[in-house]
Ligand SMILES: Cc1cc2nc3c(=O)[nH]c(=O)nc-3n(C[C@H](O)[C@H](O)[C@H](O)COP(=O)(O)O)c2cc1C
């Protein structure tokens with residue numbers, strides 16, 4: 001997690017001057033959707049831990065800001081309620097569940113509710129070693145449940161065993177850790193929705209994603225929550241962008257905390273960024289309005305960086321902007 005942040009801080013910008021920057025335009029199109037800014041909400045589980053209305057508020061605030069919302073498999077509100085409150089594009093993040101019938105039902109519900117893409121997270125065959133969760137015996141409040149998984153697994157609410165995380169135990173039971181690139185054909189055949197892979201950190205895997213007919217990759221080390229010591233997302237971005245060679249969009253997440261960071265990621269070849277923890281913080285402080293404020297702040301900072309680097313359109317942002 002720290003390395004993600006350090007990688008952004010290490011980048012220096014090369015501003016061009018005497019360019020007409022009277023009206024910078026941060027809008028983009030991404031996988032068929034128009035966005036006011038190349039920013040999305042990363043999938044994070046259980047927004048009701050941050051706000052009583054959970055993902056319904058996140059969807060409202062994200063729509064107000066004209067950004068994208070990637071809803072987690074472990075959302076704490078139903079896909080249908082989230083869709084009813086959304087004014088912008090929604091994608092559904094999937095973990096590959098052992099129970100393929102359950103996975104299929106999720107995909108069908110997403111299609112019916114108007115979600116416009118799927119994001120398969122591929123860096124979590126097992127949950128990472130999260131020592132604080134283990135030490136604290138992390139478990140969910142009994143009021144909270146994954147709203148879109150029909151088993152309502154009691155293991156997640158299991159309380160009070162030191163040295164065990166209810167999330168890690170549930171992941172071990174529910175996630176299929178045996179899937180390989182060959183299994184992607186099954187998912188590809190299940191739906192016509194675009195599919196992106198989240199958690200790609202190498203050129204080799206990016207090439208396999210293209211060969212597997214995936215529609216995009218999200219360069220991510222899961223915010224530092226999976227493999228301790230993994231390469232920072234921003235560092236991995238360069239080799240993934242080079243390998244993909246423009247054939248499919250590349251997104252990135254991990255410690256994006258300002259509009260300058262959004263600009264840096266785009267200069268290194270990302271088509272958009274996802275933001276994780278700041279969404280939970282702003283949701284906790286101000287509900288949907290808080291999320292909208294945070295995203296609008298990122299947008300204002302991004303626009304200012306475009307202006308002060310002499311890159312008035314998103315298409316003008318390339319690696320010539322990086323020292
Ligand atoms: C509390 C929390 C829950 C998360 N839940 C999920 C999840 O359900 N699915 C997933 O693919 N990634 C999940 N992530 C990872 C995020 O999607 C994202 O990769 C990461 O948080 C980005 O880094 P950032 O938080 O520094 O912006 C989670 C991250 C956090 C902090």
Ligand SMILES: CCCCCCC(=O)C(=O)O
Nearest residue numbers: 045074167168170171225
């Ligand atoms: C069995 C629940 C697993 C939720 C995992 C959410 C996640 O990805 C995270 O980083 O936390």
